[in-house]
Amino acid sequence: MxxxxxxxxxxxxxxxxxxxxxxxxxxxxxxxxxxxxxxxxxxxxxxxxxxxxxxxxxxxxxxxxxxxxxxxxxxxxxxxxxxxxxxxxxxxxxxxxxxxxxxxxxxxxxxxxxxxxxxFTLAEYRLGAGKGLRNIVGITLGTGVGGGLIIEGRLYRGESFAAGEAGHIPILLLGRPCNCGGRGCLEAYVGNKRILSWAEKVFKKRIDLEELSNLAARGEHKAIRIWQSVGYLIGSALTGVINLLNPDALVIGGGVSNSGRVLFNSIRNFVKENAMVPQARQVVILKSKFKDxxxxxxxxxxxxxxxxx
Ligand SMILES: [Zn+2]
Structure with missing residues (x-):
């Protein structure tokens, strides 16, 4: 049997x-x-x-x-x-x-x-891009921005199981209202709907994430600038996370993360230039192994x- x-x-x-x-x-x-x-x-x-x-x-x-x-x-x-x-x-x-x-x-x-x-973070830690490391931060970029923390080899959930909400790190004082009830959160600027309405304003027509990525890959300056700005915003919130936790790696996944090199490079550059030296030297920024x-x-x-x- x-x-x-x-x-x-x-x-x-x-x-x-x-x-x-x-x-x-x-x-x-x-x-x-x-x-x-x-x-x-x-x-x-x-x-x-x-x-x-x-x-x-x-x-x-x-x-x-x-x-x-x-x-x-x-x-x-x-x-x-x-x-x-x-x-x-x-x-x-x-x-x-x-x-x-x-x-x-x-x-x-x-x-x-x-x-x-x-x-997502547990999968990448056990079997994926973060396998073998002890301290990793997982970030998912999609409709919202999510985060997970592996600290000293264990998933850290926080006292009310709400730790790791990287999308709700404020990046702007009294900024845009966010769906969480707060203001100026990272997610209110780089959630996929926000990126799409940003692109629509720039290109004067509706454009999807894949098109926007393809345009950037082909060297279209306006598309490159959008992904760069998105990368800097994400990088600035993550620099705070990296300075706070001093992780081995940051593993990034979710739909928006499939957007190509421009986004990744601008996140990496921002972190390397702005995080404190020991943390910036330690951390590697990796793409999710398991993707979707x-x-x-x-x-x-x-x-x-x-x-x-
Ligand atoms: Zn929020």
């Missing part, structure tokens, strides 16, 4: 809801991607998660007893202990939702919940580590 175990990994972002069936060796067997915007409430989204998970399991004709558990990453502060989602700055309708309890009851599986950037799958792999690692399988 085949007793091989499987894990369900879920990565909920402001743009996409990704679900996958993984082996216990973290190989993605099947993956499903839905648009987060399609769901108007937390109830609809939760329902879609439940039916998609059932579908994933049924399509492979796997018995539920062979699923070791479900791990899910969400874009905001979540209480890891109770499975309560506090709020999601970029997905309306989520406030104090008992997601862990609801999914456990409806799916009859062990469910583990964490912040999506924490899971890091959150799913991190969710599976969470299940294995919490379930001790």
């Amino acid at each position: 085949n007793n091989k175990k499987y894990i369900i990994g879920i990565d909920l972002g402001g743009t996409n809801l990704k679900l996958a069936l993984l082996s216990v060796k973290y190989k993605i067997i099947t993956k499903k991607i839905l648009s987060t915007k399609k769901f108007k409430s937390s109830r609809e989204l939760t329902h879609a998660i439940v039916s998609s998970v059932d579908e994933l399991i049924r399509a492979r004709r796997i018995k539920k007893t062979r699923i070791a558990g479900l791990g899910i990453g969400l874009p905001g502060p979540v209480d890891v202990r109770t499975g309560i989602v506090r709020f999601l700055p970029n997905i309306p309708g989520w406030r104090n939702i008992r997601l862990g309890e609801i999914l456990t009851r409806r799916l009859k599986l062990p469910v583990f919940i964490d912040n999506d950037a924490n899971l 799958d890091a959150g799913l792999i991190g969710a599976a690692i969470l299940v294995r580590e919490r379930n001790r399988i």
